Amino acid sequence: MYVLLGVLLSSNPAWAKRDIQAEIDTVRLERVRLAEVRKSLEIQLGSLGKDLRKLDVALLAARKTLVLTTKQWQVADHKVQKLVKKRKKLKKQIQQLQQRMQSEADAAWRRANRQPGWLDILAGVKVTEVPHRKFMARHMLERQQEDHEQWQAALLELETVEQALLFERQRLSQLRDEKKVLQAKAAKRLQAKQKMARKLRQDVKLKKKRDKALVKQEKALFNLLNGLQEALLSSDKIAKHVSIRKHKGRLSWPLKGKVVASFGSRPSPQAAKVMGVQIAPSSAKKTGKQVKAMADGQVRYADWFGGFGLMMVVEYGHGIMAVYAHNDALYKQVGDWVEVGDVVAEAGSTGWIEKTRLYFELRDNGKAVNPARWCR
Secondary structure, eight states, X not given: OHHHHHHHHHHOHHHHTSOHHHHHHHHHHHHHHHHHHHHHHHHHHHHHHHHHHHHHHHHHHHHHHHHHHHHHHHHHXXXXXXXXXXXXXXXXXXXXXXXXXXXXXHHHHHHTTSOOTHHXXXXXXXXXXXXXXXXXXXXXXXXXXXXXXXXXXXXXXXXXXXHHHHHHHHHHHHHHHHHHHHHHHHHHHHHHHHHHHHHHHHOHHHHHHHHHHHHHHHHHHHHHHHTOOOOOOSTTTGGGOOOGGGGTTOBOOSSSEEEEEOTTOOSSTTSOOOSXXXXXXXXXXXXXXXXXXXXXXXXXXXXXXXXXXXEEEEXXXXXXXXXXXXXXEEOOOTTOEEOTTOEEEEEBOOSSOSSOBEEEEEEETTEEEOGGGTBO
C-alpha cells in the first residue's frame, strides 16, 4: 500500500499537495466524534429510542435469517429443477439405446436363417463383397458393444441422479418448513413494531415525547453532517472524479418509487420540517427496494442513527452529501468508494416508520436542498 502511495505521489502532482496522513487522522478522529454524536442522541431519545432500537434489531435479525433461508431454498429448488431435467434426458437416452439394441437384435434374428459366406457365392453374390460384409458385421458388433456400455453407464448415472434428487427434495421440504416458521417470526416482530407506532400515535403524551425526539434527532443529524469534513481518501479515484454539479437536474433518484413526503413538509405541527423526501418503493420484486448511488462518491457514515434507523451518508465531493435512511440493510461500509448505479442499501422500515420507505436527503455545503432540483 505504502509503495503504491509513493508511486502515485511521485507521478501525480495533485497528490503531492495532499497530506494523506493528515486526512487519515482527520477521518479517524471524525469517526470517534460521530460515535459520540450517535451515543448522545440515543441518550436523548431515552426509553423511546431504546425500545425502538430493540424492536428494530429483532426485526432485522428475523428478516436476515429469513432472507438467508429463502436463498438456500432457492438454491435447493434450482438443483431439483436441474436434476429433474437431467433425469428426463437420461431416461430418454436409455430408451433410445434400448430401442436401437432391440432393433439390431431383431434384425440379427431375422438374418439367422441364412448363412453368410460360400452360400452367398452360390447364390450369385460377388466374392469381392464377402470381406466387406465381414467388416460390416464386425463393425456392427463393436457398435452394439458400445451401445451396451453407454446404456449401462446411463443406468448408473440415472441411479445417482435419483438419489441426489431424493436428497435435494427432502432438503427443499425442510427449508420450506423453516421458511414458514421464519416468516411467521418476522411477521410477529413487525406487528410488535407497528403496535409501538400505533401507541405513539394514539397516546398524547407519548406523541409529544416522540415529536420532541424527532426535533432532537434532526439537530443530531445536522451536527453529524456538519462534522463530516470533505476529506475523500483512496485518492486514486479523485483524479478521474467528475463533479456531481455538472449533472445537476439529471441525476437518477436513488430508489424507484413514489415520493410520499415532500421536501419542507411537516409530519405534525410540533415536528421539525422534513429536510429531505420520503420515497415509497415500487412493487418490483427484484429491484424494488434497491437503493443506488446517484454518482461516484465515498461512504462517510453507515450505522444506526436513532429514529432514522439504519442510515448511510455518502459524500459525492464538491460539498455535496446524501443521506439514505430507514434501510433494512447496508451493503457498503465507511470508506468504501461507490460508483454511479451501485446498490448501496435496501429500503426498509427501521426508525420512526412502519411501512417500507427511504428517507433521502441532500446537503449542499451543509445546507439541505430539495432533491427534486437535482434528480430528473
